[in-house]
Amino acid sequence: MSLGLPLVATNGHVVPLTTRIPPYFLNTDHRQRCLAQLRSKHTGLEKYIYLNGLKERDPNLFYEVLLGNMLEIIPILYTPTVGDACSNYSHIWRRPEGLYVSIEHKGHIRQVLHTWPTGLASRIAVVTDGSRILGLGDLGANGLPISIGKLDLYIAGAGIKPTSAVPICLDLGTNTEKFLEDPLYIGVRRKRPATAEMDEFMKEFMEAMKETFPQLLVQFEDFSTDNAFRYLEMFKTQYRCFNDDIQGTGSVVLSGFLNSARLASSATGTPLSEQRILFFGAGSAGIGVAKQLTSFFTLQGMSEDEARKRIYTVDSKGLITADRKGLQEHKIYFARTDYDGPALTSLIDIIQYVKPTALLGLSTIRNAFTEDVVRLMASLNARPIIFPLSNPVSLCEVDYSDAIKWTNGTVIFASGSPYKAVKFEGKVYEPGQGNNMYIFPGIGLGTILSEARHVTDAMVEQASIALAGSLTDEEESSELVYPRLARIRDISANIALAVIRAAQTDNVDENVLFRNLTDEALLDYIKAKQWQPCSAHSYPHL
Ligand SMILES: O=C([O-])CC(=O)C(=O)O
Ligand SMILES: [Mg+2]
Numbered sequence: 001m002s003l004g005l006p007l008v009a010t011n012g013h014v015v016p017l018t019t020r021i022p023p024y025f026l027n028t029d030h031r032q033r034c035l036a037q038l039r040s041k042h043t044g045l046e047k048y049i050y051l052n053g054l055k056e057r058d059p060n061l062f063y064e065v066l067l068g069n070m071l072e073i074i075p076i077l078y079t080p081t082v083g084d085a086c087s088n089y090s091h092i093w094r095r096p097e098g099l100y101v102s103i104e105h106k107g108h109i110r111q112v113l114h115t116w117p118t119g120l121a122s123r124i125a126v127v128t129d130g131s132r133i134l135g136l137g138d139l140g141a142n143g144l145p146i147s148i149g150k151l152d153l154y155i156a157g158a159g160i161k162p163t164s165a166v167p168i169c170l171d172l173g174t175n176t177e178k179f180l181e182d183p184l185y186i187g188v189r190r191k192r193p194a195t196a197e198m199d200e201f202m203k204e205f206m207e208a209m210k211e212t213f214p215q216l217l218v219q220f221e222d223f224s225t226d227n228a229f230r231y232l233e234m235f236k237t238q239y240r241c242f243n244d245d246i247q248g249t250g251s252v253v254l255s256g257f258l259n260s261a262r263l264a265s266s267a268t269g270t271p272l273s274e275q276r277i278l279f280f281g282a283g284s285a286g287i288g289v290a291k292q293l294t295s296f297f298t299l300q301g302m303s304e305d306e307a308r309k310r311i312y313t314v315d316s317k318g319l320i321t322a323d324r325k326g327l328q329e330h331k332i333y334f335a336r337t338d339y340d341g342p343a344l345t346s347l348i349d350i351i352q353y354v355k356p357t358a359l360l361g362l363s364t365i366r367n368a369f370t371e372d373v374v375r376l377m378a379s380l381n382a383r384p385i386i387f388p389l390s391n392p393v394s395l396c397e398v399d400y401s402d403a404i405k406w407t408n409g410t411v412i413f414a415s416g417s418p419y420k421a422v423k424f425e426g427k428v429y430e431p432g433q434g435n436n437m438y439i440f441p442g443i444g445l446g447t448i449l450s451e452a453r454h455v456t457d458a459m460v461e462q463a464s465i466a467l468a469g470s471l472t473d474e475e476e477s478s479e480l481v482y483p484r485l486a487r488i489r490d491i492s493a494n495i496a497l498a499v500i501r502a503a504q505t506d507n508v509d510e511n512v513l514f515r516n517l518t519d520e521a522l523l524d525y526i527k528a529k530q531w532q533p534c535s536a537h538s539y540p541h542l
Helices: 029-041 044-059 059-068 070-077 081-087 109-113 140-160 193-214 227-234 244-268 284-299 304-309 346-355 371-380 400-406 439-448 457-468 473-477 487-507 513-517 519-529
Strands: 007-010 013-016 099-102 124-128 163-169 219-223 241-244 277-280 311-315 358-361 385-388 412-415 422-424 428-429
Touching: 029 044, 029 059, 044 059, 044 070, 044 081, 044 140, 044 513, 059 070, 059 140, 070 081, 070 140, 070 487, 081 140, 099 109, 109 193, 124 140, 140 163, 140 219, 140 439, 140 487, 193 227, 219 227, 219 439, 227 241, 227 244, 227 284, 241 244, 244 284, 244 304, 244 358, 244 385, 244 412, 244 439, 244 457, 277 284, 277 346, 284 304, 284 311, 284 457, 304 311, 311 346, 346 371, 371 400, 400 412, 400 422, 439 457, 439 487, 439 519, 457 487, 487 519
Parallel strands: 099 163, 124 163, 124 219, 219 241, 277 311, 277 358, 358 385, 385 412
Antiparallel strands: 007 013, 422 428
8 A cells, every 4th residue: 555645754754744644653663553453452363353454454564563573473363363263254254355166156167266356476375175174173164264374374484475375265065064054154055065076176176276377386275184185186296286284294294203303312312213103193184294204214215114114093993903994095004014902092002002202193182192191102212202283272182381291391392383482390491383384385485486387295305304404503402393483484495495406306397497596596586586575665655
């Protein structure tokens, strides 16, 4: 917004010749005013509504405030508060904030996409069908804020232009009765379609996306597990797309695991090849992470079979074994063939059998890592690796302060949602946040700049390795497993560089000009391309 006002200067101050702007408004600090307004709100949801209103009024100011206060604001726009925004979206709805494509648009999807105002300038779409928002289940058309929140991170964290970002919610119905009965519910009032109808819709949607936005990358977000895997398989070599919950989460957790394993092994000497990793939760994120880990292990020289043997998976029925009847497709690969005793159902019994070096939670079961579980992990390992990754915080498997207390501070910890530092027996401990927010902005930036036709497995893997290697000396000596969030722009640029190089190796890059640049020159180019918010654009006289 440009006021475009005539100005006079008095005593070094700028005063607009208008009665609608208070005389000294332009001489005050708008960022401080926004922060004060934000902090005056009492609930997370009120803060969320305030921030999204600010974004609408003045995007430059909004992103400046966000970039200067990431630790305070990201947990509002993103996990965990975005979960409340989704749960209540039909009730807090204020204005159009994204693109809805409805099951009722089937046969006309291209026309719907054409209504998006920034058309060909679009570079990145985050697409959800609302069927598994965080760990909150099927929220139907209320899922849009998750796409908006992810794109805020693309813009703030990777420097993608706001006009390149397209938040999309596919409105395909919901199986959650409560919404169907709510007179304010904003989605179509029907149950979700059967697989064949949904597949037809998704094929038309992806084809229409490619035609309408030829330069665009699609990030699939929070689809129910079976669909997440199916559409990734169906589309990953046909379109420029990836799945954040499978690949993004896989990549970010591999990265944190590598740094954790290094820390643990400096105490115990356990090499990577002897790690035993127990996954509590075998949905899209759990299996996505397990696959990323095993693929990395094979890169390190292990055979596929040896790599797979490092992994144990647990679902609601207990340790997943190959002899179990009716196993879902995505669980078969990691089902154990070397256990034939009675079914192991309690987590304590499973830990006693597996003796894991690392326990990863992707179950959405609050407090599943009880005191007994955590203490048992600590009795088995000098430095137990415990990652309760379920989102939002209300579904996290164990709180950070408990994990610190029950392990006497020995735990190496990363959660999906943010926790504050904890003081225990005089020492301050900082948690890691193993959230895909560290990785998808860089994967997206690298894919967009290299104009990669597809997102290959190597691109995702190299992103993870680049993130793991991005800790500063200070972060390493503070035993962090992820870098500090305030550095996300630099980290995203480094990840983007690794992603571009992997795209070149895999020969999927269409922008071949980068092939001739040194790493240093390419990194400079990436950083120069990052969009910078500047609220002076809103008030050009300052
Ligand atoms: O959004 C987040 O915080 C991480 C994520 O993808 C999920 O939990 O589905
Ligand atoms: Mg997600």
